Each structure stands twice: as C-alpha cells, then as structure tokens.
Amino acid sequence: MTSINGWAAQGAKQRLEPFTYEAGPLGAEEVEVAVEYCGLCHSDLSIINNDWGLSRYPLIPGHEVIGRIVAVGDRAKELKIGQRVGIGWNVDSCMHCHECLTGNHNLCREAAPTIIGHHGGFAERVRAHWLWAIPLPGTLEASSAGPLLCGGVTVFAPLLTYGVKPTDRVGIVGIGGLGHLALQFARAWGCEVTAFTSDLSKAEETRGFGAHRVVSSRNSAEVLKMANSLDFLMITVNVPLDWPLLLKTLKPNGRMHVVGAVLEPMAIPAFDLIMGQKSVSGSPTGGPAVIAAMLDFAARHHLAPQVEHFPLNKVNDAIAHLAAGKARYRVVLDHAGSF
Numbered sequence: 563m564t565s566i567n568g569w570a571a572q573g574a575k576q577r578l579e580p581f582t583y584e585a586g587p588l589g590a591e592e593v594e595v596a597v598e599y600c601g602l603c604h605s606d607l608s609i610i611n612n613d614w615g616l617s618r619y620p621l622i623p624g625h626e627v628i629g630r631i632v633a634v635g636d637r638a639k640e641l642k643i644g645q646r647v648g649i650g651w652n653v654d655s656c657m658h659c660h661e662c663l664t665g666n667h668n669l670c671r672e673a674a675p676t677i678i679g680h681h682g683g684f685a686e687r688v689r690a691h692w693l694w695a696i697p698l699p700g701t702l703e704a705s706s707a708g709p710l711l712c713g714g715v716t717v718f719a720p721l722l723t724y725g726v727k728p729t730d731r732v733g734i735v736g737i738g739g740l741g742h743l744a745l746q747f748a749r750a751w752g753c754e755v756t757a758f759t760s761d762l763s764k765a766e767e768t769r770g771f772g773a774h775r776v777v778s779s780r781n782s783a784e785v786l787k788m789a790n791s792l793d794f795l796m797i798t799v800n801v802p803l804d805w806p807l808l809l810k811t812l813k814p815n816g817r818m819h820v821v822g823a824v825l826e827p828m829a830i831p832a833f834d835l836i837m838g839q840k841s842v843s844g845s846p847t848g849g850p851a852v853i854a855a856m857l858d859f860a861a862r863h864h865l866a867p868q869v870e871h872f873p874l875n876k877v878n879d880a881i882a883h884l885a886a887g888k889a890r891y892r893v894v895l896d897h898a899g900s901f
C-alpha cells in the first residue's frame with residue numbers, strides 16, 4: 563500500500579489538519595504526480611463547507627495542481643516520469659460516452675472531480691487518469707500556473723465554445739480570481755474588453771489586465787450607458803446581480819454566460835431574450851484538449867494568474883485570506899519543504 567500525506571477537512575466548515583491515506587495500487591491508466599504547487603480556488607472553499615451538498619469527508623482539497631510525474635500505470639499513455647503536468651477540476655471520466663468521444667470530457671456524467679470522493683492536491687502526491695494530467699508548456703512559469711487549470715480554463719473555454727470573434731465586444735463582470743484571467747484571455751483574443759466591477763479602486767489594475775474600459779457595476783446609469791453594445795458578457799461573480807439590467811448591455815444575438823456559481827435562481831425576463839434574440843448560458847471548466855489549448859495560448863501570449871503564495875502548512879491562513887475576499891487575485895500553496 564502507498565501512504566500519501568496531506569491536509570484534510572474531517573467535516574463541513576472544519577479547519578484542515580494533517581492527514582494520511584492509503585492510496586492502494588496505482589491503476590493501470592493512472593499516473594501519480596508529486597505536487598509542487600497547488601492553487602486554492604473558491605470551489606475548494608465551497609467543497610470544504612459542503613455548500614453544494616456533494617462533499618465527502620475526510621477530504622483533501624486542491625484541484626489546481628502543478629507537479630511532476632513520479633509513477634505511470636501499465637496502460638497510461640503519453641506521459642513520462644519526471645514530466646511536469648497540471649491537474650484541474652477532474653481526474654477521470656468514462657472515456658466512452660458521447661461527451662467523452664467528442665472531446666467534452668468535462669460534461670461526462672461519470673466525470674470524477676479531483677476533490678469529491680478522491681483526494682486532491684493539498685498533499686504530497688495526487689493521482690489522475692493520464693488523459694487528465696495535462697503536460698505544462700515549458701515556457702509557463704510553474705509557480706503561478708496552477709490557477710489556470712481550473713480558473714483559467716473556466717473563463718477560456720466559453721470563448722472557444724461560443725465562437726467569440728476578435729472583432730467582438732466582450733464584457734467581464736467581477737474582477738477577482740476568475741475575472742482577472744477572463745480579462746487577459748479576452749484581450750489576447752483580440753476583443754474590445756469592458757470590465758464591470760463593484761470596486762473602482764481596482765480600476766488601474768483592471769486596465770493592466772487588459773480592460774479597455776472599466777464600469778462601476780453598482781452604478782445603474784453607468785451600466786445603462788453600455789446598452790446594446792456587447793456581443794458576449796461573462797459573469798464571474800457568485801452573487802445575485804441585476805440580471806435584467808446586465809442583459810440590456812447585450813446587442814441583438816448577444817450572450818450572457820455564467821461561470822460564477824450563483825446559488826440563487828436567476829430571474830431572467832423572457833421578453834428581453836425574445837426581442838433581442840439573446841441567450842443565457844453556463845459552463846463547467848473544460849475537457850483535456852481545451853485545457854491543453856488554454857495552456858498553449860497562455861504561454862504564447864505570456865498570460866499568467868496574479869498570485870499570492872502561502873506555504874502549504876499555512877493552508878488554514880490561506881483559506882481565511884480567500885474567504886475574507888482579500889486574495890489578489892489567486893492563492894497558490896507552495897509544497898516545497900512541507901513533507
């Protein structure tokens with residue numbers, strides 16, 4: 563048996579404590595990764611707190627893993643010992659359903675999240691099906707790349723899925739962990755980019771991430787000045803907003819796309835959708851091919867999450883920092899010297 567040391571929550575809303583589990587024999591199609599860095603994502607908080615009712619304890623969070631392959635199963639493909647990879651929200655999927663066969667593995671009904679019923683990356687090692695361990699381009703800075711594996715692909719995938727064009731005008735609502743990445747991707751994509759934020763003190767930094775324009779999301783009159791101007795509006799916050807007001811910023815055929823996990827039902831006026839032929843949609847992270855394309859795009863355009871580092875043994879401080887809304891803009895845990 564193989565013991566793996568990590569930091570686990572024993573129940574909902576509990577502090578993480580040192581924890582060791584027996585991982586058993588490595589699966590034939592699995593790889594094992596020695597974790598160097600792991601991002602702390604807002605979804606880790608949601609799972610620790612069982613906000614979505616899906617959590618299983620004890621649980622080791624961490625689904626923005628950067629590390630090196632240390633073991634390869636007999637039937638694993640492509641990956642070599644020592645190779646640096648990233649692992650995101652999922653570690654497995656069925657590989658034979660329609661979604662898996664068409665590259666949408668993240669939509670597989672049997673997709674296995676890294677931190678639900680499986681131990682994640684706040685540990686010395688983590689395992690995944692080889693397809694879900696994505697090789698990291700050598701030119702990406704490993705110490706800040708972790709948040710690309712969940713946050714990055716979450717905001718990148720919709721640009722591909724919905725065919726956003728370089729000539730499009732794109733709005734990003736919420737300039738936090740997801741939003742600051744969405745601004746960078748949309749700008750590098752070639753779009754005209756408008757940031758909507760409740761905190762105008764971030765305006766200068768927001769322009770630095772790629773926004774051509776910054777609008778106060780608390781000021782309805784300012785938002786209304788954007789009426790009928792955007793092709794694509796990405797919602798990255800997880801709190802209810804004035805959805806009818808935001809829909810007005812879209813041009814006919816425009817799309818409002820939700821990637822923030824807003825728990826409250828969204829009241830959407832059907833008449834506005836009908837008259838402007840507008841759409842509202844959502845999406846969860848991305849499949850392995852999209853993650854690889856996103857990493858390649860980020861490396862080519864020199865895009866990177868802006869991160870704050872904590873040593874893994876200060877993980878509870880890092881969680882408190884993120885929960886207090888203080889993260890600028892993603893948190894990464896450094897594993898060196900932790901075990």
Ligand SMILES: [Zn+2]
Binds near residue numbers: 659667670
């Ligand atoms: Zn499948």
Ligand SMILES: [Zn+2]
Binds near residue numbers: 603604625712713
């Ligand atoms: Zn995440």
